[in-house]
Amino acid sequence: MTSERKNLAGLSRGELAAEVVSMGEKPFRSKQLWHWIYHQGETEFDRMTTLAKSLRMALTENYVVKRPLVSNMQTSEDRTRKWLVEFDDNQQAETVFIPEDDRGAVCISSQVGCTLTCTFCRTGTQKLVRNLTAAEIVGQFMLARDSYNEWPTPNDGGRLISNIVMMGMGEPLLNYENVAKALTIIMDSEGIALSKRRITLSTSGIVPVMQRCGEELGVNLAVSLHAVRNDLRDILVPINRKYPISELLDACRAYPGANNARRITFEYVMLRGVNDSDADARELVRLLQGVPAKFNLIPFNAWEGAPYKCSSNTRMGQFAEILNNGGFSAPIRVPRGRDILAACGQLKSASIRKQR
Numbered sequence: 001m002t003s004e005r006k007n008l009a010g011l012s013r014g015e016l017a018a019e020v021v022s023m024g025e026k027p028f029r030s031k032q033l034w035h036w037i038y039h040q041g042e043t044e045f046d047r048m049t050t051l052a053k054s055l056r057m058a059l060t061e062n063y064v065v066k067r068p069l070v071s072n073m074q075t076s077e078d079r080t081r082k083w084l085v086e087f088d089d090n091q092q093a094e095t096v097f098i099p100e101d102d103r104g105a106v107c108i109s110s111q112v113g114c115t116l117t118c119t120f121c122r123t124g125t126q127k128l129v130r131n132l133t134a135a136e137i138v139g140q141f142m143l144a145r146d147s148y149n150e151w152p153t154p155n156d157g158g159r160l161i162s163n164i165v166m167m168g169m170g171e172p173l174l175n176y177e178n179v180a181k182a183l184t185i186i187m188d189s190e191g192i193a194l195s196k197r198r199i200t201l202s203t204s205g206i207v208p209v210m211q212r213c214g215e216e217l218g219v220n221l222a223v224s225l226h227a228v229r230n231d232l233r234d235i236l237v238p239i240n241r242k243y244p245i246s247e248l249l250d251a252c253r254a255y256p257g258a259n260n261a262r263r264i265t266f267e268y269v270m271l272r273g274v275n276d277s278d279a280d281a282r283e284l285v286r287l288l289q290g291v292p293a294k295f296n297l298i299p300f301n302a303w304e305g306a307p308y309k310c311s312s313n314t315r316m317g318q319f320a321e322i323l324n325n326g327g328f329s330a331p332i333r334v335p336r337g338r339d340i341l342a343a344c345g346q347l348k349s350a351s352i353r354k355q356r
């Protein structure tokens with residue numbers, strides 16, 4: 001019976017209202033339902049006590065509120081948690097939570113696999129299987145809250161799950177409609193109500209969609225840069241052949257809402273002998289003049305078969321110093337969850353693309 005009932009999680013406000021009206025109810029009932037689903041995190045209609053009993057029964061008969069299935073959960077020795085989530089068609093993706101002392105970010109996947117084959121990224125070795133739906137994207141966040149028991153607002157107002165980074169498997173701007181719908185639900189002030197300032201979307205540089213993302217969602221932007229020359233970036237981030245560095249940086253300069261108080265994060269994976277020279281660092285400083293930028297230097301996280309090694313600590317320190325002297329913040333990210341392959345660039349699921 002369950003599989004035939006429609007899932008209400010992942011519907012927009014308008015879609016939820018339409019379902020409620022189709023049941024012969026007044027549209028305002030959908031506001032109450034929205035509150036239960038996205039503020040209280042409730043999944044059982046029976047417990048939605050502000051709704052009339054008859055409505056609760058009708059909802060139970062026709063609908064569900066559900067999350068993706070968690071088929072495996074691992075917690076790292078540094079407390080990073082990774083879920084292997086499974087969707088209705090048995091496809092799988094990974095979601096990661098990276099806790100700090102009093103806050104933390106959920107790293108959410110937008111696709112099963114990825115089309116973009118960035119050579120330092122393990123996800124890139126997994127061919128794109130499919131885009132995730134809005135319900136599957138919101139569902140990853142909701143199951144993270146389930147896991148930490150953070151529905152509704154904790155009494156002391158403190159939450160461990162405070163931020164979202166769209167940096168999991170896939171390129172979010174190649175699944176923009178679903179990602180935008182999911183983030184709009186997550187930002188809605190009467191539901192999960194996560195501020196756009198607490199959400200960062202990371203792109204490898206899908207230039208034509210960046211402006212729209214800034215205008216419509218206004219979330220923080222992170223850009224996977226990783227190289228200062230097109231010949232090298234063509235290899236590390238092959239989408240560069242379509243949208244080269246100069247076009248990417250123009251799109252960054254035009255990104256709505258980016259300013260010195262709200263800088264774009266440029267991610268730069270540190271690959272020994274590949275992109276980590278002093279000359280690379282100096283060129284970065286030159287290239288990013290006039291862009292409200294900060295850097296995130298990512299020590300390369302190894303995975304089986306990876307063609308790179310991580311730069312030495314000394315090299316990374318010197319690289320960071322040149323960026324700092326050039327006026328940019330450039331922390332070296334502390335790798336998290338390496339022991340459970342949850343660190344940056346290590347995600348992959350067993351889903352494989354069906355043969356045509």
Ligand code: SF4
Nearest residue numbers: 114117118121124170
């Ligand atoms: S870095 Fe991002 S865009 Fe590139 S292959 Fe990995 S998941 Fe895809």
